[in-house]
Amino acid sequence: MKQILFSILALTLYSESFSQDTIRISRAELEAKSLNENLQVKLSKSEADLAQTELLATRAMYLPNVTASYTFTNTNNPLMAFGSKLNQERITAMDFDPGKLNDPKSISNFGTKVEVQQPIINMDAVYQKKAGEVKADVLNIKTERTKEYIQFELKKAYMMLQLAYKMVETLENAKATTLANKKVIDNYYKNGLIQKPEVLYMDVRVSEIESQIQTAKSNVRNASDYLYFLLNEDSQGKVLQPTEALEYQGSLNSEEIKLNTNRKDLQAYNKSLEAYDWLIKSSKSRFLPRLNAFGSWEMYDNKIAQFDANGYLVGLQLSWNVFDGLKSKSEQEKYKSELTKAQTEIQQYTKQSELELSKASRSVEDADSRITFTQKAWEQSKEAYRIRKNRYDQGLEKSADLLSAETLMSQKELEYQQAIFEHNTALAYLEFLRK
16 A cells, blocks of 8 residues: 555656646747757858958958068178178278278177058959958858748747647547546456457557557657757756647648749859859959058167167059969969859759749648548548447447457547648748748
């Protein structure tokens, strides 16, 4: 008796703890959740951020390049020694003695130099920056399309959760029906009205349903975990439960299904062509003149940390790349080939998208028909079970026939719920393709 009470108490505590871990969530609440923590969205956003970071390098086209150095030298080279002494502003008339000019003593030189290079006009860098901006825009658009896909996955996962709970409910009802029939059969057996095999058949059916219920409960956990995965949230010790039951979402409207050419993935593909145009222009612009300014400030002394002499140098440089061994020409041809390839890929992707859209539309129609068929089969199986149940109660049917009718009814109900899920999923996928 104590063991029975302990078992009841343990089951009660387990049930309470499980109910505390069950979190009810609606479709609207799920759709309102931010997708920024989704791992796939994060990866896509990281790629877009990386492209934006690479654009920082293009600031070199208008920002100066500044370097500073501090150099020590010691030499008795006639030219270098005279030049070092001249930079130190220590030349005297005695230094023009031919003997000292030809065979000078070694001289130390400490030089501080600050150099500035300022780009003014570099058209190839300008076009490279524009190509980088296009790349960043393309990846941002792809990130938005990734979010749309994750939204579809969330809808699908939510419907999987609805189906899993519906399966548990259907199987629990089937179990209750079977146990009620088993009670009658057990009474018949006690009264000697039926044989032992009929009781065993019913026991097998109960075990079969319990196994199916266990699988269905595992599917509930799997669907819940997948939703948590999509949201990148911790699922430990928590199970989601939908507030809405699985219901038929309605048939497909009669309007013509057309591919949306402004769909974000198609936008990204088409916009990527602009990057190749800018890269080709950048390659051609390498033969245009470049204008850059430069300047330096220098300080010299023959002692460390002394700066007695100084001077500056400023200037402008206009340069042309007359011939680079056909490197730029080869680069142009490479970009042109990649542009042609990208255009072909876009045509292929567009046609594949149109095929996928048509296929998805037919899938919705097929699923819609399947709902009608499975619903009719379920209703017929329920009527068949009702008739056999009445005949069995009158002793006109065998328990095996009753068991077969009950099994068929349960199976058809599960098929009907599965058909609703497939229809709703196909419809959600079609909506995703039409965005």
